[in-house]
Amino acid sequence: MTLRITVIGTGYLGATHAACMAELGFEVLGLDIDPEKVAALSAGRVPMYEPGLGELLLKHVAGQQGSTGRLRFTTSPQELADFGDVHFICVNTPQKKGEFAADMSYVDAALDSIAPYLTRPTLVVGKSTVPVGSAARLADRLAELAPAGADAELAWNPEFLREGYAVGDTLHPNRLVAGVRSERAEQLLREVYATPIAEGVPFVVTDFPTAELVKVAANSFLATKISFINAMAEVCESAGADVVRLSQALAHDDRIGAKFLGAGLGFGGGCLPKDIRAF
Ligand SMILES: NC(=O)c1ccc[n+]([C@@H]2O[C@H](COP(=O)([O-])OP(=O)(O)OC[C@H]3O[C@@H](n4cnc5c(N)ncnc54)[C@H](O)[C@@H]3O)[C@@H](O)[C@H]2O)c1
CATH class of the missing domain: 3.40.50.720 (NAD(P)-binding Rossmann-like Domain)
Known part of the structure; x- marks a missing residue:
């Protein structure tokens, strides 16, 4: 059935x-x-x-x-x-x-x-x-x-x-x-x-705790990528470098990848901020 x-x-x-x-x-x-x-x-x-x-x-x-x-x-x-x-x-x-x-x-x-x-x-x-x-x-x-x-x-x-x-x-x-x-x-x-x-x-x-942690670990990693490239944007600004070209060059390394690597306002939305705070 x-x-x-x-x-x-x-x-x-x-x-x-x-x-x-x-x-x-x-x-x-x-x-x-x-x-x-x-x-x-x-x-x-x-x-x-x-x-x-x-x-x-x-x-x-x-x-x-x-x-x-x-x-x-x-x-x-x-x-x-x-x-x-x-x-x-x-x-x-x-x-x-x-x-x-x-x-x-x-x-x-x-x-x-x-x-x-x-x-x-x-x-x-x-x-x-x-x-x-x-x-x-x-x-x-x-x-x-x-x-x-x-x-x-x-x-x-x-x-x-x-x-x-x-x-x-x-x-x-x-x-x-x-x-x-x-x-x-x-x-x-x-x-x-x-x-x-x-x-x-x-x-x-x-097990239970691993399943619960996979979710918050994934969110934290994604937030870290966004925060990382924004920190690089500040360094680029002081050094006169171009963060867009920098992230393109980083993205060719498949250990790093291109996703969540666009410098910008930071992260928001309904889940990422609250999930990271709770973690
Ligand atoms: N929205 C997303 O993209 C997303 C993605 C992954 C995980 N989540 C997680 O999923 C969960 C739900 O998120 P959401 O965005 O769907 O929330 P939501 O606020 O859109 O929906 C929650 C619903 O649950 C209902 N509800 C509350 N108490 C209830 C009860 N006792 N019995 C029956 N219904 C009840 C509310 O009336 C509401 O309709 C959260 O833990 C969130 O972190 C959300």
């Missing part, structure tokens, strides 16, 4: 993940605490700008003419728990007010909302970007709160998608990272990602 997938938190990451899971052939149910978002997505409207996502939503969302009907949305945690075999947690982890740390209250609330309804063997998969150590803590909490006990397992599967390329990055990622504690959890994730794995996408199996 084909796995049934759920997505908890249908914002940027979750809406994309839900639509892409439907595209991969799964029946998908998305949950959000924001009823307006659920209504918009159910009507086939994407509440943010992301190329290709609107088309994918219309192709799969139930009730749209000619759609596969594989994708639905709800505000009911119980409906979600009853429906799914594999539950992806995709809620926000913003910077805490007045601190550098990540605010884990949304992840905790998401787990707490579904766990009491998990009565049969399931896999809960964290995708949100979290501080190292979170998965171990959440696994204990899940086993404690879920009626299924130890049969309600946790895995960590960080997400590396880029805004503007979210659909392509989800369907054809450059790697998949699976932080697991059991063979069963690994096999379930291999089943979910069977299509990209068959395309040759590397599937890297790790």
Whole structure:
């Protein structure tokens, strides 16, 4: 029987993940605490700008003419728990007010909302970007709160998608990272990602802390490249050199590469600054 997938938190990451899971052939149910978002997505409207996502939503969302009907949305945690075999947690982890740390209250609330309804063997998969150590803590909490006990397992599967390329990055990622504690959890994730794995996408199996750290290590490395070339721009300015030609010359070395090596304003966006501060 084909796995049934759920997505908890249908914002940027979750809406994309839900639509892409439907595209991969799964029946998908998305949950959000924001009823307006659920209504918009159910009507086939994407509440943010992301190329290709609107088309994918219309192709799969139930009730749209000619759609596969594989994708639905709800505000009911119980409906979600009853429906799914594999539950992806995709809620926000913003910077805490007045601190550098990540605010884990949304992840905790998401787990707490579904766990009491998990009565049969399931896999809960964290995708949100979290501080190292979170998965171990959440696994204990899940086993404690879920009626299924130890049969309600946790895995960590960080997400590396880029805004503007979210659909392509989800369907054809450059790697998949699976932080697991059991063979069963690994096999379930291999089943979910069977299509990209068959395309040759590397599937890297790790423990929980390594999976959590891969995400923040990747972000830190990218931020370092941007900061590095900006520091070189300052040196170039003092020395009367040309940082654009410098970075072109550096990029010919494939150990360095050309990406994230354009001097400019620095980095921003919704994730990089908060993730690095939290790390
Ligand atoms: N946006 C990206 O490009 C990107 C890329 C990789 C990783 N991430 C990570 O993914 C996570 C989500 O980011 P995002 O940009 O999608 O955030 P977002 O703010 O766009 O979406 C989060 C959604 O979760 C919902 N939510 C909050 N609490 C909930 C609960 N208890 N139950 C159900 N829904 C709930 C919110 O209503 C919102 O719709 C973050 O940890 C982020 O760091 C984001």
